[in-house]
Amino acid sequence: MRADVEFGSIPGLVYAAAERYRDREAVVEGRTRITYGELGERVERAAAACIAAGVEPGDRVAVWAPNTVDWIVSALGAVTAGGIVVPVNTRFKGTEAAYVLERTRARLLFITGTFLGTSYVASLRRAAGDGAGEGPLPGLPSLRDVVVLADDAPADFRTWKDFLAAGEVVPATSVRARADAVQASAPSDITFTSGTTGHPKGVVITHAQTLRVYGVWSELAGLGEGDRYLIVNPFFHTFGYKAGIIACLMRGATMVPQPVFNVDTALANIAAERISVLPGPPTLHQSILDHPARAQHDLSALRLVVTGAAVVPLELVERLRSELRIATVLTAYGLTEASGTVTMCRRGDPAEVISGTSGRAIPDTEVKVVAPNGEQLSPGHPGEVLVRGYHVMSGYFEEPQETKKAITPDGWLRTGDVGVMDAQGNLRITDRIKDMFIVGGFNAYPAEIEQLIARHPDIAEVAVVGVPDPRLGEVGKAYAVRRAGATLTGDDLIAWSRREMANFKVPREVEFLRELPRNASGKVLKTRLRSRAL
CATH class of the missing domain: 3.40.50.12780 (ANL, N-terminal domain)
Structure with a gap:
């Protein structure tokens, strides 16, 4: 049976996993170990709290936090209450996060306390603390509730514990009724693109699409009950959330989230x-x-x-x-x-x-x-x-x-x-398409050149971008990371490249870096390298 037909929606998947894999370990986070049955109960409590907080079906609920059990529970709780989850990139600064919250008119936000030495609450306050609106952040008038996934919170925000406690008045039958009302064709999440080709845009995906794709992914990959899955890919990224959390729920695998x-x-x-x-x-x-x-x-x-x-x-x-x-x-x-x-x-x-x-x-x-x-x-x-x-x-x-x-x-x-x-x-x-550059009339594809240069025994990583050239229009510039102990020079690498590839593909300049700049999904930030080159 197809996954989207079997479970109907992500809330349906959560309930099915809690029943099917009840005593199997679901999430391990340090000393915290919870079974699928316990995970189901936690999600139900979070969903009840969302309902108590006024979340209605179709409301957007954002999560700005690293990979933790609280991310899993808050996001699944929001979806079970009929909300649409909006994952927010943990690399974002306050202004960038505020843009996503404003664009989606998020009703509720789950936010981490301090992560990697940064107070996300303070960062968001600086970006959205001023404005004409009411609520915890006047600059974001649609945002009615901010829940800090920690033991402490500012006076106008709520702690995770207090938020959950407020949901105790909502009976389990009401939560189940809300979950059962979620349609497979309804949006389940809005995930923002990286904005490398313009402003970040929110991609709308439904419950049925998510379930069907990751049912297929799990089958082709061979993920099975009893597998133990280290989830390093960030949950705010489609792959971390869906090939991670959703796939594990489908197959009864144990999630071991790693925040960094x-x-x-x-x-x-x-x-x-x-x-x-x-x-x-x-x-x-x-x-x-x-x-x-x-x-x-x-x-x-x-x-x-x-x-x-x-x-x-x-x-x-x-x-x-x-x-x-x-x-x-x-x-x-x-x-x-x-x-x-x-x-x-x-x-x-x-x-x-x-x-x-x-x-x-x-x-x-x-x-x-x-x-x-x-x-x-x-x-x-x-x-x-x-x-x-x-x-x-x-x-x-x-x-x-x-x-x-x-x-x-x-x-x-x-x-x-x-x-x-x-x-x-x-x-x-x-x-x-935007990365391709033209050298004297020839199309040069950086990924192809990178694959060739990566064969050099002294190169650990390499990225190539096109830079202006008065004679040829554009030429390649390579940013490379040497392997430990290597003494390779730029001239050495260019001479080697001339022996290994067509002349129009050979980088005209090489700059060595300690590491390449990457986004959270592991992709090299070519825009940053182009800016550096220019």
Whole structure:
């Protein structure tokens, strides 16, 4: 049975998981260990508190917090009460968070206390404390309630404990009635794009889309009951929330949320909690493989790795399989506008397919590569990737013109990604359309150049951007991170590149960095590198 039909909605999934996996461990956070039955009870309490706070079906409820059990409970509680969850990026400053809250007219906000030395409450107050509106933040008149996920809160906000206590007057039957009324076709979340191509836009996804996609994802990845899943991908990102929390609820896997990626913490968690599933960007897996103390940790329970969001070196796949003896290593491709997953490799695919492509379209999904005039291209030719299927967003929240630009009249989502498809339907993403640059009339794709340079034995990471050139129009500039102990120079790397690739692809300049700037999902911030280059 299809996941969206079986559960109906995310609240339906929560109730089903609490019953089906009642005594199995659901979430581990330090000394806190809760079963699926206990998780169901906590979510029900949070939903009751949302109802008591005045949340009505369709109201937007934002969560601005790191990966914790409280994030899981507050978000699922809001959705169970009929709300639409709005995850807010923990990297955001107060002004950026206020923009998301204002755009969605969020009714309720769950906010962390202090995280990474920053008071999120103080940051938001500075951004939205002034205005003509009433409520805890006058600059955000729609926001009626702010709940701090901590033991202390300012006088006009509420603590998590006080918020939950206020919900005790709402009977479980009322919560269940509210949950049962949630339609599969209703929006479940509004997740904001990174804004790399303009202002951040809110992507509207329904309960049915989420359940169906991550039922498929769980099946293709082979996630199962008894798996123990270290969730490093942030919950505010589609992949962290849906391939993490939602997939685990579907399969009865144990969630071990990690608020910040730190390789020492990850290694300790993998060993102590017998972690079997570890999705994340290639840099996460590379850092584990290269850690000098790796051998001191028992990583033998690891059996499933899913990666993507960047170039995946063949060497990485082979090392995961040979050195860590991980049985299943998969790559995938997706974007928020298509519910986070478009293509996936399949178990049993050869290492070259896993490293060189993002796999084939998931079931009931169409993918094609087109020229600028919209003509479909044959295998082997690069063009823009278009996607059509049940999981394409209904649109950007209250932005019909932006939605019209993104989705064609016949339902194809323009991804803005450049890709090449092989004869078997495997898709290789070569770049963002906006990242491509033209060298003397030749199209240069940074991701392709990066993949070639990544083969150099002294290079740990590399990113290439186009910079102006008076003779050729544009040329490549490489930002590289050396491997530990390497003494490679820029001239050395350019000379090596001339032997390995066509001349128009060779970077004309190399700058070495300690690390590449990345966003929370592991993607290199090319905009920052371009600004640095200029």
